[in-house]
Amino acid sequence: MSAQTATELSDLLLKQWNRDPANLLQILIALQRDLNHIPNEAIRYLASELSLPQSVVEGVIGFYTFLHRQPRGHYDLLFSDNITDQMQGSRDRAQQLATALNVDLGATSEDLGLSLGYTSCIGMPDQGPAALINGKTLTRLSKERMDQIADLIKQQTPVDQWPEEFFTVEDNIRRRDILLDTVLDKGAALTSYLSQGPDKLLDEIERSGLRGRGGAGFKTALKWRFCREAKGEDPVVVCNADEGEPGTFKDRVLLQSYADRLIEGMTLCAAIIGASQGFIYLRGEYRYLLEPLQQELQKRRDSGLLGSTIQGHASLDFDIEIHLGAGAYICGEESALIESLEGKRGIPRIRPPFPVTQGYLGRPTVVNNVETFIAAAMIADNGADWFRSRGTSESTGTKLLSISGDCARPGIYEYPFGTSIQTILDDCDATNTQAVQVAGPAGMTLPASEFNRVIAFDDVPTGGSFMVFDHSRNMLEAVQNFADFFVHESCGFCTPCRVGTSLLKKRLEKVIAGHATGMDLEKMIEIGHLMKTSSHCGLGTTAANPILDTIEKFPLLYDERLKTTSFEPAFDLNKALDEAREITGRTDPGAYVEGGGV
Amino acid sequence: MIRHFTLDGKKIPFREGQTIMEAAQDAGIYIPHLCYNPEFVPHGSCRVCTVKANGRIVASCTTPATEEMQVENETEELQGNRRELLQMLFVEGNHVCPGCEKSGACQLQAVAYYTGMLAPEFTYFYPMRTVDSSHPDVAIDYNRCILCELCVRASRDEDGKNIFSIDGRGINTHLTVNSASGKLGDTDFDVHDKAAQVCPVGAILPKHEGYNIPIGQRLYDRKPISVVGDVADHQEE
Ligand SMILES: Cc1cc2nc3c(=O)[nH]c(=O)nc-3n(C[C@H](O)[C@H](O)[C@H](O)COP(=O)(O)O)c2cc1C
Ligand code: SF4
Ligand code: SF4
Numbered sequence: 001m002s003a004q005t006a007t008e009l010s011d012l013l014l015k016q017w018n019r020d021p022a023n024l025l026q027i028l029i030a031l032q033r034d035l036n037h038i039p040n041e042a043i044r045y046l047a048s049e050l051s052l053p054q055s056v057v058e059g060v061i062g063f064y065t066f067l068h069r070q071p072r073g074h075y076d077l078l079f080s081d082n083i084t085d086q087m088q089g090s091r092d093r094a095q096q097l098a099t100a101l102n103v104d105l106g107a108t109s110e111d112l113g114l115s116l117g118y119t120s121c122i123g124m125p126d127q128g129p130a131a132l133i134n135g136k137t138l139t140r141l142s143k144e145r146m147d148q149i150a151d152l153i154k155q156q157t158p159v160d161q162w163p164e165e166f167f168t169v170e171d172n173i174r175r176r177d178i179l180l181d182t183v184l185d186k187g188a189a190l191t192s193y194l195s196q197g198p199d200k201l202l203d204e205i206e207r208s209g210l211r212g213r214g215g216a217g218f219k220t221a222l223k224w225r226f227c228r229e230a231k232g233e234d235p236v237v238v239c240n241a242d243e244g245e246p247g248t249f250k251d252r253v254l255l256q257s258y259a260d261r262l263i264e265g266m267t268l269c270a271a272i273i274g275a276s277q278g279f280i281y282l283r284g285e286y287r288y289l290l291e292p293l294q295q296e297l298q299k300r301r302d303s304g305l306l307g308s309t310i311q312g313h314a315s316l317d318f319d320i321e322i323h324l325g326a327g328a329y330i331c332g333e334e335s336a337l338i339e340s341l342e343g344k345r346g347i348p349r350i351r352p353p354f355p356v357t358q359g360y361l362g363r364p365t366v367v368n369n370v371e372t373f374i375a376a377a378m379i380a381d382n383g384a385d386w387f388r389s390r391g392t393s394e395s396t397g398t399k400l401l402s403i404s405g406d407c408a409r410p411g412i413y414e415y416p417f418g419t420s421i422q423t424i425l426d427d428c429d430a431t432n433t434q435a436v437q438v439a440g441p442a443g444m445t446l447p448a449s450e451f452n453r454v455i456a457f458d459d460v461p462t463g464g465s466f467m468v469f470d471h472s473r474n475m476l477e478a479v480q481n482f483a484d485f486f487v488h489e490s491c492g493f494c495t496p497c498r499v500g501t502s503l504l505k506k507r508l509e510k511v512i513a514g515h516a517t518g519m520d521l522e523k524m525i526e527i528g529h530l531m532k533t534s535s536h537c538g539l540g541t542t543a544a545n546p547i548l549d550t551i552e553k554f555p556l557l558y559d560e561r562l563k564t565t566s567f568e569p570a571f572d573l574n575k576a577l578d579e580a581r582e583i584t585g586r587t588d589p590g591a592y593v594e595g596g597g598v
Numbered sequence: 599m600i601r602h603f604t605l606d607g608k609k610i611p612f613r614e615g616q617t618i619m620e621a622a623q624d625a626g627i628y629i630p631h632l633c634y635n636p637e638f639v640p641h642g643s644c645r646v647c648t649v650k651a652n653g654r655i656v657a658s659c660t661t662p663a664t665e666e667m668q669v670e671n672e673t674e675e676l677q678g679n680r681r682e683l684l685q686m687l688f689v690e691g692n693h694v695c696p697g698c699e700k701s702g703a704c705q706l707q708a709v710a711y712y713t714g715m716l717a718p719e720f721t722y723f724y725p726m727r728t729v730d731s732s733h734p735d736v737a738i739d740y741n742r743c744i745l746c747e748l749c750v751r752a753s754r755d756e757d758g759k760n761i762f763s764i765d766g767r768g769i770n771t772h773l774t775v776n777s778a779s780g781k782l783g784d785t786d787f788d789v790h791d792k793a794a795q796v797c798p799v800g801a802i803l804p805k806h807e808g809y810n811i812p813i814g815q816r817l818y819d820r821k822p823i824s825v826v827g828d829v830a831d832h833q834e835e
Contacts, residue, residue: 536657
């Protein structure tokens, strides 16, 4: 690609994105898409046009997994590498393709124009193995399908001419309760707002007991009230559609089939807090949903439910823009998300100030999960009692679970809070279950003795991920997968998480290799505890959970592999001397050592 | 009205909006730290200044003091955490203290002495990092960078030059220089810039001088860091 083109394209994109530095990430994503990388000419041009240091632009590119400074192949294929993908054979499929095309995994082949690699969970564990090709989602990658894909690449068939069924994403809704089963007429929540007014409606949402569905469980009415009362001007509504927690895909289904309700919920929030600007932060892995969502937004505008004078009221003026992510789990954390919306590296902010007082560009900002906005819209239409008819007193309403792993019927299940793990396992036809990982790698690993526990904020809280493992699985493989995930996704800002995630990964490898001792386990617990207490954000405070949980609840996994000695070096000093002995040709006793190493 | 909180049993006054760290410093109490420097916006990344405030472990440099807050600082638990954080910083980079010009005047070393950290018990990472000696007056040894971002903040907020940035993610996070070549020599960096005076370790070092003060007589060789404070305040010595 010539320098001319990169600059011209950058110029076009700058115009499209109002020459606003806050849109830098969106411009970079578009460049990556069109040019397979972000050339230096474009970096220089963008830096000078946006008055940013060039190194800052480079730093943004360096932060996001899907942005590259070296060209990727025009087939850029990334296999989803969550443990549930692996359990469906994803690694074998990746190897199958690599062998068929004679390409190394993790490398780019010049002659085929193919880059092959792995990426964190892309949100398709109910229909895996799955992959992204040039950002588009491929599902159900059977052996046969993999052969077909190898042929298509050999013949250099453009991706948009590949069979449509390769890209089909099913909803797989298996259980519906009040949220998915109740009809919401277009505009009904807004009509309710117009007749009740903001105060009464906020009281109603408060009475419903609705708490955030993204994981932390903060009371939604309280958040909206704080924002409404915040001093700053021009508040902002942000929908967190980053859904990066491995094993979670319920927001995907909501965005795909209930987008109108989401927009209604965001518009309701905007009316209550007095916002005119909104964003949907859509994870890059869900790129396939971008155009359908834009169409949904346009439909709402066309029917007077979005844009200026909503439902004929001049005071209701609100519109929504979609921003894409680019492969960074940390951008699901609300303050990192806001940084990313501002076009920066997704580093979690120092709090206070909280987003409700100083969020996007310093303006008061509400960030809520997709499911939260939808629940709020439904409550506005159906009332608090309708919502409270399900769940427990502390955890009202229902929760969407994304169920995957070893069960006959993976998919979306809507349950009242208070439902037991065992009931859920029975419903999804899971048999011979060894463990369940609830709330993703950051959540809890539950053994069979705890299957009587229930989904609730005060028992087993979850953003929605529910991964099932039967007795044929080696749980340490899951633990290792999660440890690798956190090494890859730590933002690198604070010491305990940046270094601790790598230290844990190394010790775990020592355990798996059979070289660890009791002292290594003690160290892992110590490091994990430090991360839990001292990290800057929720990623670091939870990243050690899978290790700490399994050491406690599945001790045999570790004990079976431990050496009985109290200290075992990280490397074998005697073995390390092999090469030296070979070079010097020494075989005398003095050339061998016993023990040693660190 | 002057308000107070309690730090290790002592009553400490604070002004509205002050952090625990600021109020403690005003009261002459040392809380170990690396990325904190009172002249710049707090960063909260090294986590060495973590204290226990009302039972919660928080970074004292970013947490506002509140009335009646009960803060623990010099407990064995917290010092233990600090020793572990320091070990993490040591093994993550390549810190060969006996061969480092900053030895004895290095804050990483001094806080390690202060908290009683002896030797890292973690496996070393031995990362491949470079040295940039392209600038006539200042060298950067990336092996020793602890990512405190003080140079980033000083260059951006005080020098107005934006010479330093951060690139990469996670364990691959690294400091970069804003020039086409990525070399310091191709920037307008000056040895008198604020950013040249703030590095707590031996990563940014002035050239043309070395071992002016013999090892054994340096800043932290003479008195502990809790008494003499940050090395940035002693750059002219
Ligand atoms: C590392 C990390 C990742 C997160 N990822 C998500 C996410 O993908 N989606 C989400 O809604 N919330 C996520 N959260 C929680 C958000 O920070 C925030 O609490 C949430 O978006 C608030 O919305 P809610 O109150 O509606 O749940 C994450 C938090 C952390 C610490
Ligand atoms: S805990 Fe991890 S993800 Fe969070 S700020 Fe620290 S390094 Fe970044
Ligand atoms: S070079 Fe020094 S001041 Fe700059 S980030 Fe590294 S350790 Fe901090």
